Amino acid sequence: MAIEFELNGEIVHYHGDPRASLLNALRETYWLTGAKVVCEEGFCGACTVHVDGEAVPSCLRPIGLIANCSVTTIEGLAEPEAPHRLQTAFREHDVVQCGMCFPGMVMSLSKLLEDNPTPTREEVKHGLVGNICRCTGYERIVDAVMSLQDNSEARA
Amino acid sequence: MSDGYDASAAVLDYPRRDAQDKLTGRTLYTVDRAGPETLKAVLFRSKIAAGRIVRLDVEAACRAPGVRAVVTAADAPGQFGLGIADHTIFASDTIRHHGEPIAAIAADSLQQAKAAMDLIELDVEPLPALLTVEAALAKNAREIHSDWKNYEILLEGAKRGGNVAWEATVERGDTDAAFARDDVTIVEGCYRVGRQSHVPFEPRAVNARYEDGRFNIETSTQVPWTVRSVTARALGVPESHVRVTAPPVGGGFGLKFDCTLEPYAAILAKKARRSVSLINSRREEQLTCLCRENAEIRIRSAVTASGEIVGREATVLMDCGAYGGEQVFLTTMTAHTLGGNYRTGAIKLASRAVYTNTQPNGAFRACNGVYNTFALERHTDEICKAIGMDTIAFRRQNVIGDGDLGATGQVFEGDVLRPMLERMAEKYPYDAPAEPVRDGWLRGRATTVGTWFIFVGPSSATVNLNADGSATLVTSGVEIGSGSMMQALPQIVASELGIEPDAVIVKTADTDASGRDLGVGGGRQTVSLGAASTQACAEIRKKLFSVASELLQTEPSRLILKEGRIERRDGAGGSVGLTEVIARAEATVGPVSGSGAFTAPGVAAMPGCAAGHFIDAIDIPVFAVHDCELDIEVATGRIVIRDYRVIQDVGRAINPRAVYSQVQGGVVQGLGYALHEEITINEEGYFDQDGFETYRIPLAEDVVPVDLEMYEGAPSIGPLGAKGAGEVPILNVGATIACAVANATGKPVSELPLTPPRVLSLLRGRTDALELEHISRNWRDNVIS
Numbered sequence: 044m045a046i047e048f049e050l051n052g053e054i055v056h057y058h059g060d061p062r063a064s065l066l067n068a069l070r071e072t073y074w075l076t077g078a079k080v081v082c083e084e085g086f087c088g089a090c091t092v093h094v095d096g097e098a099v100p101s102c103l104r105p106i107g108l109i110a111n112c113s114v115t116t117i118e119g120l121a122e123p124e125a126p127h128r129l130q131t132a133f134r135e136h137d138v139v140q141c142g143m144c145f146p147g148m149v150m151s152l153s154k155l156l157e158d159n160p161t162p163t164r165e166e167v168k169h170g171l172v173g174n175i176c177r178c179t180g181y182e183r184i185v186d187a188v189m190s191l192q193d194n195s196e197a198r199a
Numbered sequence: 200m201s202d203g204y205d206a207s208a209a210v211l212d213y214p215r216r217d218a219q220d221k222l223t224g225r226t227l228y229t230v231d232r233a234g235p236e237t238l239k240a241v242l243f244r245s246k247i248a249a250g251r252i253v254r255l256d257v258e259a260a261c262r263a264p265g266v267r268a269v270v271t272a273a274d275a276p277g278q279f280g281l282g283i284a285d286h287t288i289f290a291s292d293t294i295r296h297h298g299e300p301i302a303a304i305a306a307d308s309l310q311q312a313k314a315a316m317d318l319i320e321l322d323v324e325p326l327p328a329l330l331t332v333e334a335a336l337a338k339n340a341r342e343i344h345s346d347w348k349n350y351e352i353l354l355e356g357a358k359r360g361g362n363v364a365w366e367a368t369v370e371r372g373d374t375d376a377a378f379a380r381d382d383v384t385i386v387e388g389c390y391r392v393g394r395q396s397h398v399p400f401e402p403r404a405v406n407a408r409y410e411d412g413r414f415n416i417e418t419s420t421q422v423p424w425t426v427r428s429v430t431a432r433a434l435g436v437p438e439s440h441v442r443v444t445a446p447p448v449g450g451g452f453g454l455k456f457d458c459t460l461e462p463y464a465a466i467l468a469k470k471a472r473r474s475v476s477l478i479n480s481r482r483e484e485q486l487t488c489l490c491r492e493n494a495e496i497r498i499r500s501a502v503t504a505s506g507e508i509v510g511r512e513a514t515v516l517m518d519c520g521a522y523g524g525e526q527v528f529l530t531t532m533t534a535h536t537l538g539g540n541y542r543t544g545a546i547k548l549a550s551r552a553v554y555t556n557t558q559p560n561g562a563f564r565a566c567n568g569v570y571n572t573f574a575l576e577r578h579t580d581e582i583c584k585a586i587g588m589d590t591i592a593f594r595r596q597n598v599i600g601d602g603d604l605g606a607t608g609q610v611f612e613g614d615v616l617r618p619m620l621e622r623m624a625e626k627y628p629y630d631a632p633a634e635p636v637r638d639g640w641l642r643g644r645a646t647t648v649g650t651w652f653i654f655v656g657p658s659s660a661t662v663n664l665n666a667d668g669s670a671t672l673v674t675s676g677v678e679i680g681s682g683s684m685m686q687a688l689p690q691i692v693a694s695e696l697g698i699e700p701d702a703v704i705v706k707t708a709d710t711d712a713s714g715r716d717l718g719v720g721g722g723r724q725t726v727s728l729g730a731a732s733t734q735a736c737a738e739i740r741k742k743l744f745s746v747a748s749e750l751l752q753t754e755p756s757r758l759i760l761k762e763g764r765i766e767r768r769d770g771a772g773g774s775v776g777l778t779e780v781i782a783r784a785e786a787t788v789g790p791v792s793g794s795g796a797f798t799a800p801g802v803a804a805m806p807g808c809a810a811g812h813f814i815d816a817i818d819i820p821v822f823a824v825h826d827c828e829l830d831i832e833v834a835t836g837r838i839v840i841r842d843y844r845v846i847q848d849v850g851r852a853i854n855p856r857a858v859y860s861q862v863q864g865g866v867v868q869g870l871g872y873a874l875h876e877e878i879t880i881n882e883e884g885y886f887d888q889d890g891f892e893t894y895r896i897p898l899a900e901d902v903v904p905v906d907l908e909m910y911e912g913a914p915s916i917g918p919l920g921a922k923g924a925g926e927v928p929i930l931n932v933g934a935t936i937a938c939a940v941a942n943a944t945g946k947p948v949s950e951l952p953l954t955p956p957r958v959l960s961l962l963r964g965r966t967d968a969l970e971l972e973h974i975s976r977n978w979r980d981n982v983i984s
Contacts, residue, residue, distance in 0.1 A: 070231075075224075076224070076227065076231035077223070077224015077225065078224070079230075079400065079401075080230065080481075081481065082481050082891040083480075084481075084890060084891055084892060086892060087400070087891055089400060116224070117223060117224035118223070118224050120223075123219070123223055126219070126222070126223065130222040130223065133218065133222055134214065134215075134219060134222060135214070137212065137214055137682075137856050137857065137860065138860075139215060139217070139218040139221050140450075140680035140681065140682065140860065140864065141399070141401070141448065141449045141450040141679065141680030142217065142218075142221030142222075142226055142447070142449065142680065143228070143399075143400030143401050143449035143450060144400055145221055145222050146223075146224040149222060169899075169900060171898070171899035171900075172899070172900065174899075175891070175898060176899075177399065177400055177450055177452075177896060178680050178864045179860060179864045180864040180865075180867030180868075180902055181863075181867070181897075181898075181899040181902050182863055182902060182903075182905070183860055183863060184899075185899070
């Protein structure tokens with residue numbers, strides 16, 4: 044039985060094993076490789092996607108539970124010509140290193156900013172509790188997020 | 200302005216060209232590149248730490264559904280290694296560590312490959328496993344490599360024997376006389392550290408094909424040329440039959456400074472006549488991590504009342520695991536790290552890589568330097584305590600400066616550490632008013648110094664000028680995340696050719712197209728590839744000026760390249776566009792290209808001092824001063840970092856913003872090592888920490904912004920005087936935290952990481968200073984006679 048869901052604005056039908064993780068389905072059925080396979084245990088956040096507007100680790104969601112949901116991946120978050128303001132900020136602040144964690148970081152933080160457009164530095168750090176980065180030491184990521192607010196220095 | 204271009208134009212905060220795709224999930228790493236036509240491979244690994252293979256039968260696995268190839272030791276018997284060829288890719292008759300590969304399977308799907316593994320029949324006779332260095336060095340311990348005497352030696356000059364895979368020693372001066380002096384205080388200490396796992400987000404992964412009689416390997420590596428040569432040795436084919444390319448790498452930190460998965464995928468691809476993808480699962484990646492090695496250290500020093508170090512003896516035991524690997528090379532580094540930092544009279548150092556029945560260890564950012572700096576700096580503070588001298592004053596007096604001798608007798612050039620230390624003290628005086636300490640907490644602060652090096656060595660570069668005025672830089676560089684390939688190198692080439700960095704196309708490693716290179720690591724990419732690129736550009740300028748001199752009717756030596764044009768240095772006369780000169784060159788002498796090469800210049804050591812070393816003297820030293828203030832919660836032993844400050848010798852920062860990023864990231868990795876990252880090995884020879892749940896790496900809420908000041912102007916042969924900046928930030932983090940904790944608690948800190956239970960045990964007086972009975976106080980007993 045096919046599983047119907049919305050993927051980056053398009054209705055799709057998944058015919059594989061419903062026990063497969065959403066992450067594997069995205070990567071191996073739809074060839075969307077932006078969500079990364081890193082820990083596959085829900086700790087690192089590199090596979091974060093939006094399911095019905097919530098940021099979730101796609102490694103822990105069986106695709107069978109995605110029926111009739113709306114899924115947005117990093118590929119569907121914004122058009123390359125009109126990137127999300129977080130992507131622009133990360134680029135301008137030269138935050139990226141190896142890059143493996145960033146699709147997940149962007150998905151988590153874009154949701155955080157939607158819920159709380161003016162977070163404090165502590166709130167941004169707290170929001171990253173489920174997104175691990177091995178390269179950057181985080182502070183520059185937080186700087187970039189804070190730069191999206193006026194007078195960010197004053198709040199830092 | 201020199202030689203017709205403006206070198207200082209290279210210095211800028213040029214942004215990364217790979218950021219956009221990395222941020223939008225479009226970058227294809229090795230793990231993303233195996234298409235549906237590619238077979239998936241798995242490794243059948245040993246479930247015990249030591250044993251003899253009595254019977255291996257893969258017949259049933261070969262016939263399993265979807266299976267296209269099964270390979271074992273018979274398919275790849277070649278031995279390889281560093282210094283000694285002690286390793287094969289499969290265990291054939293002896294199993295030496297948990298997780299050691301015994302067979303590899305490629306099938307249509309990963310599930311089919313895994314299912315076929317269950318059909319492999321293996322009978323093993325277990326052997327008692329030697330899981331610690333102490334056990335491996337015990338009298339009459341079983342030899343883990345019973346055939347060690349017959350292994351091919353790849354570098355002569357080191358002593359080996361039994362379970363000692365490699366021994367590097369330094370002997371300079373008469374330490375016996377120094378310790379016998381009646382005006383010295385003898386200070387002694389033992390130190391111990393566990394393993395640190397790199398946890399790169401992209402695991403080791405490879406895609407391989409066999410085409411036209413050659414192996415075509417696409418891999419997540421830092422060392423394409425090592426992969427080429429090791430794969431060839433393992434498979435018993437000429438090196439020229441192996442081609443290696445490297446897509447963007449999702450983090451390395453030294454883990455990918457060795458060949459690991461590539462030969463398996465290559466041999467499977469040949470046998471199956473299909474493309475093969477082999478990717479470590481996260482558990483495999485962790486359980487077979489070529490970790491920063493666990494080590495044990497004893498240091499003894501003879502110091503006068505005025506703080507002169509007249510004699511020092513040290514022994515460092517490095518656990519290399521079941522095979523020598525990188526540890527054999529890294530024994531070299533003790534001379535330059537534990538033997539670094541301070542002017543020392545007579546000195547004896549022994550650094551031994553010891554075989555155990557554990558997973559082989561490898562290279563990790565500032566490798567052996569991290570724990571040797573921890574041991575040396577803690578020992579230095581103990582010396583200060585013993586002779587009643589201020590720790591900063593002692594360091595100012597003794598740090599290596601201009602004309603001083605290093606451990607191996609090399610003469611250091613320039614005063615670098617002392618002014619850096621003075622600058623730190625000036626910026627953050629110890630007597631400055633501080634925020635009060637909360638009830639139930641202790642505060643500690645420490646300042647430490649560190650010596651590291653740039654791992655120079657062979658690199659080559661070719662630059663091709665294109666008709667549109669852009670340039671293509673062809674090297675064996677790999678972008679592993681540090682940004683060197685995206686920033687420093689195009690910046691250097693652009694400044695050399697008077698064009699914009701955006702006009703420099705950077706081709707990453709392809710061993711069929713780019714020249715030989717030692718690889719990305721040891722802070723060498725910007726220095727070595729930058730130097731080779733600089734030379735390639737000089738050749739191009741010469742050719743361009745020769746053509747332009749006819750067009751402009753002037754001497755080539757009077758020309759400069761600037762903003763895409765060639766003009767006269769004195770500004771007189773006209774100018775000619777670069778594209779015009781290129782077109783003219785194509786019509787008269789052919790397309791314009793240049794090539795450059797670089798290698799270690801070979802700084803001299805004192806003859807006869809060092810034995811068994813791969814590098815007797817360090818060509819480009821790098822120094823760092825770290826300072827940390829922290830609080831400790833007395834009830835729990837929890838450490839909270841208040842401030843972390845770094846003054847780092849960068850030579851010259853080519854992209855200052857990128858240097859800041861490397862320092863922040865490197866220090867945070869060091870905080871993990873200092874505070875909570877540790878692999879422990881259980882009695883089965885299996886890691887207790889097999890994933891993200893049990894192996895905790897720093898999270899956003901754990902970290903603080905690092906206060907960095909770059910120290911510029913120290914001598915360097917790098918392009919524009921640059922030194923690598925990515926490796927050294929981790930060097931003295933463990934040392935600084937340990938010294939600060941010792942200062943806060945007044946307790947002997949001899950082990951890392953400083954987890955809350957370990958700190959609590961110190962606070963409650965349940966931990967004495969560490970004593971390592973298996974390392975003799977008599978240095979001679981610790982070396983092969």
